[in-house]
Amino acid sequence: MKGGRPLRAIFAMPLLIALATLVGLVAALTGDGLRDAASWIALAIPVLAVCWAMRIRTG
Amino acid sequence: MRTSSLRAWFLIHKWTSILCTAFLLMLCLTGLPLIFHEEIDAVTAPPPVYGMPGTGSSGDAPGLVPLDVMLAKALAARPGEVPVFMAFDNRDPGMTVTTAPAPDSPDGDMTVQLFDRSTGEAIGQVDEDGVMHFLLQLHTDMFLGLPGMLFLGLMGLLFVAAIVSGVVLYAPFMRKLRFGTLRVTRSKRLKWLDYHNLLGIVALAWTLVVGATGVINSFATPINRYWQMNELAEMTRAYAGKGELSPSRYGSIDRAMAAARREVPGNNPQFIGFPGGAFSSRHHYAIFFQGDTPLTERLLTPALVDAETGRFTAARPMPWYMQALALSQPLHFGDYGGLPLKTLWALLTAFTIMVLGSGLYLWLGKRRAGIDAHVREVETGGTLEAAE
Numbered sequence: 450m451k452g453g454r455p456l457r458a459i460f461a462m463p464l465l466i467a468l469a470t471l472v473g474l475v476a477a478l479t480g481d482g483l484r485d486a487a488s489w490i491a492l493a494i495p496v497l498a499v500c501w502a503m504r505i506r507t508g
Numbered sequence: 509m510r511t512s513s514l515r516a517w518f519l520i521h522k523w524t525s526i527l528c529t530a531f532l533l534m535l536c537l538t539g540l541p542l543i544f545h546e547e548i549d550a551v552t553a554p555p556p557v558y559g560m561p562g563t564g565s566s567g568d569a570p571g572l573v574p575l576d577v578m579l580a581k582a583l584a585a586r587p588g589e590v591p592v593f594m595a596f597d598n599r600d601p602g603m604t605v606t607t608a609p610a611p612d613s614p615d616g617d618m619t620v621q622l623f624d625r626s627t628g629e630a631i632g633q634v635d636e637d638g639v640m641h642f643l644l645q646l647h648t649d650m651f652l653g654l655p656g657m658l659f660l661g662l663m664g665l666l667f668v669a670a671i672v673s674g675v676v677l678y679a680p681f682m683r684k685l686r687f688g689t690l691r692v693t694r695s696k697r698l699k700w701l702d703y704h705n706l707l708g709i710v711a712l713a714w715t716l717v718v719g720a721t722g723v724i725n726s727f728a729t730p731i732n733r734y735w736q737m738n739e740l741a742e743m744t745r746a747y748a749g750k751g752e753l754s755p756s757r758y759g760s761i762d763r764a765m766a767a768a769r770r771e772v773p774g775n776n777p778q779f780i781g782f783p784g785g786a787f788s789s790r791h792h793y794a795i796f797f798q799g800d801t802p803l804t805e806r807l808l809t810p811a812l813v814d815a816e817t818g819r820f821t822a823a824r825p826m827p828w829y830m831q832a833l834a835l836s837q838p839l840h841f842g843d844y845g846g847l848p849l850k851t852l853w854a855l856l857t858a859f860t861i862m863v864l865g866s867g868l869y870l871w872l873g874k875r876r877a878g879i880d881a882h883v884r885e886v887e888t889g890g891t892l893e894a895a896e
Contacts, residue, residue, distance in 0.1 A: 453683030453684045454682070454683060454684070456679060459678070459679055459682045459683070459687075460679070461687075462687040462688075463678075463687070463709045463710070463712060466709075466710050466712075466713070467712050467713035468713075470712075470713035470714050470717075471713050471717070474713075474714070474717055474839060477844050477845030477846075477849055478802075478803060478835070478838060478839070478844055479802060479803045480801075480802045480803070481802060485845045485846050485848075485849065488845050488849060489845070489846075489848040489849060489852065492714075492849065492852040492856075493852060495710040495711055495713075495714065495856065495859075496710075496852065496855050496856070496859075498688065498710045499706060499707065499710055499859070501688065502687075502688030502689075502690055502706055503690060505688070506686065506687075506688040506689050506690050507690045507691075507692050508689075508690075508691060508692070508693065
């Protein structure tokens with residue numbers, strides 16, 4: 450198993466999406482109003498990532 | 509990664525998934541409507557019209573009916589029963605009183621009555637025959653009580669192991685592929701393999717959190733029992749030798765509440781556990797106060813008041829394991845950030861269903877192919893399909 454992308458590259462996007470998810474999950478827990486809105490944006494990121502892949506990365 | 513360890517991770521992923529998939533599909537399908545239970549309940553049974561809307565029953569605003577009166581009404585409707593719980597609302601004057609034939613009766617024998625604390629009127633009983641209640645029971649313990657809960661907790665642990673091993677397999681699979689690759693035109697198997705990987709990896713943090721908090725919730729009964737036998741027993745040590753307090757000798761709840769409020773000023777109660785139940789000693793009203801910020805609202809501080817004399821005994825914040833249990837509930841239910849959060853919760857549940865479904869398809873499709881062929885399929889990013 451040689452060649453290909455390094456682990457850092459493979460997991461860069463997944464890690465960013467996971468971080469956004471965790472921020473979103475905690476944000477709404479710590480308050481209402483703006484914090485709820487922040488959590489909606491953060492938790493929309495994994496969903497939008499799939500929409501993006503379906504538009505751009507299909508083949 | 510060496511092929512031998514990849515093989516081991518593949519086997520872990522395969523077997524943990526096979527064992528939990530059927531139950532996880534059930535949990536996702538029942539969980540989906542449960543996310544929206546508030547909205548669904550509001551449609552099927554319109555919310556009651558309160559005498560003083562907006563005044564929380566957990567407060568001590570003027571005009572709220574004394575708790576002793578509320579309890580007397582609840583007991584009058586259930587002659588011969590004893591009180592088990594009394595629970596409050598921060599937003600409206602609605603409250604519930606739970607009664608049962610005995611303080612330690614099983615859940616199934618309990619009756620939950622709804623009251624308006626601003627008028628003192630009964631506003632019905634909690635419906636336990638509805639579809640939502642059925643789904644909740646199926647989701648919690650499959651109608652099997654504690655063994656069912658613990659079994660689903662074990663399925664949750666397998667699910668977490670399947671997620672972790674899936675992430676390990678993601679690395680060799682994506683070695684030559686860019687993030688988000690979806691090869692939809694070559695073969696049905698390759699298409700579902702790519703969707704399985706993409707949906708699994710984007711939902712990773714959410715599935716881990718909802719899976720792990722589900723596991724913690726499934727251990728609620730033993731965790732609570734541990735708290736009662738240790739922390740609570742310590743707080744009420746002076747009463748250790750005393751027997752059960754007969755309900756006929758229960759003193760005023762309003763006086764007990766006033767004594768507790770003096771010790772935990774500025775906070776409002778979420779519920780009261782009556783003597784002999786799962787949340788109190790045999791001699792105390794256990795009044796569980798909420799914190800006064802959105803986060804600490806869920807972290808309760810029990811104040812124990814002698815149910816006979818109304819004298820304050822002790823109050824202390826819950827230990828870490830009870831706080832972990834308390835925070836696991838919203839993080840599992842997704843009901844803490846309005847309808848948009850619930851909608852995202854539902855979408856991520858749908859992703860999980862597709863990961864489970866595609867996993868099942870990938871396994872069933874090439875069930876007779878050898879393990880080496882499957883490992884090669886992972887190693888090559890799906891370009892060398894597992895042969896039949």
